Amino acid sequence: MTKVSGFVEWLPEQRIVELQWLDEIRRTFESYGFCSIETPAVEEIEVLLAKGETDKEIYIIKRLQGEGDKSDARLGLHYDLTVPLARYVAEHYNDLVFPFKRYQIQRVWRGERPQEGRYREFYQCDIDVINNNTIPLHFDAEMPAIVYEIFKRLGIESFQMHINNRKVLEGYFKGLGIEDTIPVIRIVDKLDKIGHGGVLTQLQEQVGMESELAERCLAIGSICTPDLSFVERVRALGVQSELLEQGLDELQFVMNELRNLPSGVILADLAIARGFDYYTGTVYEGKLAEFPALGTICSGGRYEDLTGSFISRKLPGVGISIGLTRLFAKLVAEKKIQPGPKSPTQVLVIFPDDERRAEAVQTASILRERGLNVELYPTPIKQAQQLRYASRKGIPYAWFLPYAEKGHEVKNLLSGEQQAADPTTWRPSPAR
């Protein structure tokens, strides 16, 4: 009997690091004023399919016992946090204050075939800003800045955020006289997966493009700059349209807002488009330069209408989502994440003998009231065995009750240093 394949679970020494990550992400989201919401894991299938997405494999749920009530709605597990957000905002519209800034850190489920780097259950960490009618463009720059700050705090150095604006691609293709731009955008978006040759071939074979036009479509997708020079490079392609100008202006504004981040973190990458999604302006794809095969680890963008299928209000927004589990699992596998201790305990109070248990319990309690994580060894076995337990669990300090002429003492199990200590004032050294 083992856990189901395609699902991931961590040992305590990895989970303690995952918890630190989740705390750091939450703290950063909150520092920018995003409030927490959680939605049920389960939505009606009609809600999950409201945007017509069918490329995500949905899990449906049914009661095992009994025949199942015919009146029961058809239910499924959410496969992202955006559809539930749309339903939540529509349902609680009158109780929310706009602009509504929410974060949501929850597991989502997809019925993927198990394969490396694909999980059937994973954490998504989302932020979105939603407002009535309009959202200023500077929020489009705030999203990547927040994600960069998180990755910096987590010590992930090779993070790169690729940014584009769908209006640039659409405007450019329209300027080339292409009417149905969607399949073209979709093919150019695959540039990093299928390469230049692949894009040209698919444009010719799937859209029936002449080779010269296909080259011109590829040309814009090949532009990827860490600065504002993309503007000149697009202009040099000699295509004009109002939409293209608007897209370039917006992308230029966003890139300029992010100019103070370290060079190379932010890239204007004119190939990306986030597939068929409902994004209408800025789009993001975050990657690790160190692990290109890992693909996109966060993504998002701006949309014109979050809740269109649920209520008749125009609620534009911009948001971004970090796919935490795949990233975390990769860094664990690559040994870029060192396991933490197997226990949150900071101090093991040595249990000397049965007569002194009350005294040991009381000492533990004094330390605990002062905010420390403390446990007693369960039984008064040999001291060496108790210390071995501490060391195996990664507990950094052992506490010794007064003995003979000695008072309380505490031992740093890493340095081996042992010294007198008062349980009402002692603190672990901040070095740890």
Place this chain on the structure above:
Amino acid sequence: MTKVSGFVEWLPEQRIVELQWLDEIRRTFESYGFCSIETPAVEEIEVLLAKGETDKEIYIIKRLQGEGDKSDARLGLHYDLTVPLARYVAEHYNDLVFPFKRYQIQRVWRGERPQEGRYREFYQCDIDVINNNTIPLHFDAEMPAIVYEIFKRLGIESFQMHINNRKVLEGYFKGLGIEDTIPVIRIVDKLDKIGHGGVLTQLQEQVGMESELAERCLAIGSICTPDLSFVERVRALGVQSELLEQGLDELQFVMNELRNLPSGVILADLAIARGFDYYTGTVYEGKLAEFPALGTICSGGRYEDLTGSFISRKLPGVGISIGLTRLFAKLVAEKKIQPGPKSPTQVLVIFPDDERRAEAVQTASILRERGLNVELYPTPIKQAQQLRYASRKGIPYAWFLPYAEKGHEVKNLLSGEQQAADPTTWRPSPAR
């Protein structure tokens, strides 16, 4: 399109309190040295049914699209955290250090018919201590002490923990010459629901007991004392058996360990037995004296063998589980929980005009680096409207950039007090 009935979701102002609760519970668990684990929401049905439990309504999951791979295991959502713990310990046995002390705070799912106070998805907050072969009895006392500490921190005053030991009931009934004690225990366990008359009737009708014997069975179940006097009251019933003596000794030890908690919090309640569960010694049921109809809000006990159905090792343990959602929902409904602010933001930086956005962003950033939650109003609308936004979201401070001869100023929106402030040193008043 609304959320599915039987599922609960909170507005931001309630969720912020739920998060504080979850933090407090986690912090307390960690302070006693319990490590965090999480298991997948999904287990094989065979795992979920391994202990033969069928009274919990299990949700099965299937892929919506495609025919479903015939080789796929039958999968279901976990309905508690104990079965996944058993599977986890069996699967990772060689990587864990024993005694293994884990906490687990996750949602679980049950296909209940929607009704008041019953949810199909809810948080459970579990701790368990598991060891090879033996676990000292003082852990049986630590569990209620930890839960009491949590409820005290959460400001829940009417909490009462009812404690019994299954050996007391079983030993007593055996001492009365009853061979099949299970149905008798089961009926006496229902005392708080069906009353004395109900217990007598069911003992006579369902087990075919003589009225005199039924009265003697009821007599032990009626004993409920806040101190050690239950021992004398049991002895006064004149029944003897070795198992009864052992049970009384154990319960007496546990009650004695908890003697320093405020009077009335801990009750030796000889009726409770946790139904058909796999508990073998101490059992717990926590309730709110204020809301008896709410029923059990936490429960647990000691078991001889956690993983018996998965590996051939004897792993006894003791644990307790808080059913958070039902408790939280009840206290929200009864207005015992006041809504928090609609946002974690502590300071709203007023956005004076477009020219000064960079300056406002920088001020926000300085405050944020110092650990504060800060946002800018999105657009430079009238100050009064920006302040109204802060007040509607429950943001306690508004920050004003230097203007004319004035420097930075901060306004406490509750007191109305406004004063000069330096963004590199200012702190909100600790009163909040």
